[in-house]
Amino acid sequence: MSLHANPLAPTPGVLDDLEAIRILDRSGMLDLTEAFPQQCRDAAAIASSFVSQLPPAAKPTQVVITGLGGSAIGGDLTASLAAASADVPIVVNRDYDLPGFVGPQTLVIASSYSGNTEETLSAYRHAREAGCRIVCVTSGGELARMADADGAPVCRIPGGRPPRASTGYLLIPTLAVVASCVALDADSGPEALGAAIELLTDCSRRWGRHVPLADNPAKQIALALHGRIPVFYGTQGYRGVLAVRWKGQFNENAKSHAFANVLPEQNHNEILGWDQARTQAQNWSVVFLRDPLELTATPRIAKRVEVLRTVIGNKADQHEVWAEGTTLMQRLLSLMYLGDFASVYAAFLNGVDPTAIAGIDLLKSELARMEG
Numbered sequence: 001m002s003l004h005a006n007p008l009a010p011t012p013g014v015l016d017d018l019e020a021i022r023i024l025d026r027s028g029m030l031d032l033t034e035a036f037p038q039q040c041r042d043a044a045a046i047a048s049s050f051v052s053q054l055p056p057a058a059k060p061t062q063v064v065i066t067g068l069g070g071s072a073i074g075g076d077l078t079a080s081l082a083a084a085s086a087d088v089p090i091v092v093n094r095d096y097d098l099p100g101f102v103g104p105q106t107l108v109i110a111s112s113y114s115g116n117t118e119e120t121l122s123a124y125r126h127a128r129e130a131g132c133r134i135v136c137v138t139s140g141g142e143l144a145r146m147a148d149a150d151g152a153p154v155c156r157i158p159g160g161r162p163p164r165a166s167t168g169y170l171l172i173p174t175l176a177v178v179a180s181c182v183a184l185d186a187d188s189g190p191e192a193l194g195a196a197i198e199l200l201t202d203c204s205r206r207w208g209r210h211v212p213l214a215d216n217p218a219k220q221i222a223l224a225l226h227g228r229i230p231v232f233y234g235t236q237g238y239r240g241v242l243a244v245r246w247k248g249q250f251n252e253n254a255k256s257h258a259f260a261n262v263l264p265e266q267n268h269n270e271i272l273g274w275d276q277a278r279t280q281a282q283n284w285s286v287v288f289l290r291d292p293l294e295l296t297a298t299p300r301i302a303k304r305v306e307v308l309r310t311v312i313g314n315k316a317d318q319h320e321v322w323a324e325g326t327t328l329m330q331r332l333l334s335l336m337y338l339g340d341f342a343s344v345y346a347a348f349l350n351g352v353d354p355t356a357i358a359g360i361d362l363l364k365s366e367l368a369r370m371e372g
């Protein structure tokens with residue numbers, strides 16, 4: 001199917017209608033998305049000043065990054081950037097409790113944008129009881145209050161934004177803290193950020209609201225997926241983390257269902273789900289998140305994509321999106337950024353405000369009223 005037409009999208013014109021976008025985007029999610037490169041620049045300055053003031057500490061035997069939703073993604077991205085070079089395990093935890101192995105030799109990074117997420121506060125207390133070295137990344141809230149009282153270092157990031165639109169503030173200090181005690185490759189550590197931010201700045205120009213649908217791949221992907229059930233397949237490694245990020249962004253921004261998986265695991269179970277897919281729902285759309293290096297560096301992964309595409313056949317529309325750049329940092333951030341833009345444009349096609357998260361707000365307020 002052409003990326004420029006989708007019979008399920010009655011009003012693609014909204015994507016190029018700046019006034020309609022202004023009305024739908026009441027809280028400015030598209031402004032924040034377009035300004036992401038600048039956020040990364042600010043975050044790099046905050047992170048390097050914070051890390052330079054950290055007291056000297058012994059090398060940890062493991063790193064646990066604990067957080068939820070938009071505040072966990074910085075941990076996922078850090079772990080995938082560090083995967084090839086880190087000589088200690090880096091684990092991302094999304095729960096009230098930390099794994100049983102944590103102790104005084106563990107570095108725990110508690111990440112909560114608001115500083116008030118109850119699972120993260122509980123995990124922080126668990127880390128304190130286990131005698132872990134704790135560092136917090138937050139805009140304030142109860143997490144900053146507890147950490148200040150305990151003398152744990154807090155990297156304070158600017159507040160007032162949705163956490164999922166604060167990935168620069170959540171990722172870059174987390175990565176800098178990890179890099180301060182674990183050796184990372186040059187193309188995935190903080191020194192790779194400058195070139196990545198340059199690429200993101202160029203992406204922002206190419207994918208922003210002023211570039212019309214005909215020339216804008218982010219708008220084209222949103223249009224292609226409209227009215228369909230998106231299934232994001234990361235081809236391996238960091239693309240698996242990004243498949244989950246794309247899914248979360250389509251859930252929260254576009255208020256639509258989406259699914260995610262990663263190869264090679266997908267090939268061992270979910271591949272068979274395509275047999276019955278059409279009897280379960282009609283409008284599937286698969287997006288493969290790819291890295292140009294996989295064609296030469298991991299030809300067996302490239303072959304898996306080719307065969308999987310044949311197995312899926314005409315049961316779903318199929319699309320491929322490709323990371324840009326040479327360093328791992330550039331490829332990871334550019335492929336994430338395309339999904340951020342696409343999910344915001346998908347919200348406009350759905351006629352919804354990308355910032356609103358009524359269901360999450362209701363859940364948090366009901367739990368806050370509950371005792372115990």
Ligand code: F6R
Binds near residue numbers: 070111165
């Ligand atoms: C909202 C969002 C959510 C939150 C999550 C945890 O934009 O992305 O997934 O990130 O509910 O809240 P915080 O980040 O404040 O700890």
